[in-house]
Amino acid sequence: MRTVVVVFPGSNCDRDVAVALARCTGRAPDLVWHGATSLPACGLVVLPGGFSYGDYLRAGAIAAHSPIMRSVHEAAERGTAVLGICNGFQILTETGLLPGALVRNAGLRFVCRPVDLRVDGDTPFLAAFAPGERVRFPVAHMEGNYQADAETMARLEGDGRVALRYVDEAGRATEAANPNGSAAGIAAITSNSRRIFGLMPHPERVIGDELGGSDGRRFFTALADALA
Amino acid sequence: MKAIVHVVLKKDVLDPQGKAVEAALRTLGFGEVSEVRQGKFFEITLDGSRDDARARLASMCEELLANPVIEDYRVSIPDA
Numbered sequence A: 001m002r003t004v005v006v007v008f009p010g011s012n013c014d015r016d017v018a019v020a021l022a023r024c025t026g027r028a029p030d031l032v033w034h035g036a037t038s039l040p041a042c043g044l045v046v047l048p049g050g051f052s053y054g055d056y057l058r059a060g061a062i063a064a065h066s067p068i069m070r071s072v073h074e075a076a077e078r079g080t081a082v083l084g085i086c087n088g089f090q091i092l093t094e095t096g097l098l099p100g101a102l103v104r105n106a107g108l109r110f111v112c113r114p115v116d117l118r119v120d121g122d123t124p125f126l127a128a129f130a131p132g133e134r135v136r137f138p139v140a141h142m143e144g145n146y147q148a149d150a151e152t153m154a155r156l157e158g159d160g161r162v163a164l165r166y167v168d169e170a171g172r173a174t175e176a177a178n179p180n181g182s183a184a185g186i187a188a189i190t191s192n193s194r195r196i197f198g199l200m201p202h203p204e205r206v207i208g209d210e211l212g213g214s215d216g217r218r219f220f221t222a223l224a225d226a227l228a
Numbered sequence B: 001m002k003a004i005v006h007v008v009l010k011k012d013v014l015d016p017q018g019k020a021v022e023a024a025l026r027t028l029g030f031g032e033v034s035e036v037r038q039g040k041f042f043e044i045t046l047d048g049s050r051d052d053a054r055a056r057l058a059s060m061c062e063e064l065l066a067n068p069v070i071e072d073y074r075v076s077i078p079d080a
Helices: A014-025 A067-077 A087-094 A150-158 A215-227 B016-027 B050-065
Strands: A003-007 A030-033 A044-047 A081-085 A101-103 A111-119 A134-141 A145-147 A162-166 A186-190 A196-199 B002-009 B039-045 B071-076
Touching (some): A003 A014, A014 A215, A044 A087, A044 A215, A081 A087, A087 A101, A087 A196, A134 A215, A145 A186, B039 B050, B050 B071
Parallel strands (some): A003 A030, A003 A044, A044 A081, A081 A196
Antiparallel strands (some): A101 A145, A111 A162, A186 A196, B002 B039, B002 B071
């Protein structure tokens, strides 16, 4: 499957995710600069982590209006899968492809550590995992506190669109297991179509045991097959 | 003309920065402080009539300056 990674000024996980895609899908992605006005034909567009535009105004707010985002919207409308990781998730909410918003962590600290996540949603992006399975990805963010109004929360929960939740070792979404104060312990959500996926944790950082884990390798390998 | 835009988190959105500032003010002895909400302030210089500017500024807030999911905004155009 052909994949694309969009590079914004201030992206810093674009290379990591490019390596993950190359290793797990067998084909290196095309890197596309944010100022481009068209995307190559592809099965998956990735918005990587980092600090696009220095997080000026709000994390993801300026990148959401980059020239390339019009093409990302068009591709999403055609059914192309879109994956937003960390800053990419923030960009997806700012640009309206996913509902809600990611605000400052409740603890006011940058959190950077591995977290346990429970697979709750049904989407091709989580094809690697069984429902209810616990996986471990690292988080590294200052604005990962997912918030949405009551109506949106009810819709997300009712439609099974909460894809990953921060949980403890017993798989419970407790306050102590929640690194940033996210509503309902939300770490990832999907669009209604299940083809747009945003998550705060970084699966591209755990694609081999030499990196401290391989749940990310399972994630990318299976999603490439599921989306192809 | 010059316009002033204030952007603040909606009432029901937790403002951890405001809370931290509030706690620091109390520590400093400002015990009368009961709440602090932190927001953003923009000074925007623009051309056009005041009426047009109001509508345009509202669009600027909706499209970029504020995130309507979590923030409210207030626009004022002070007399020069």
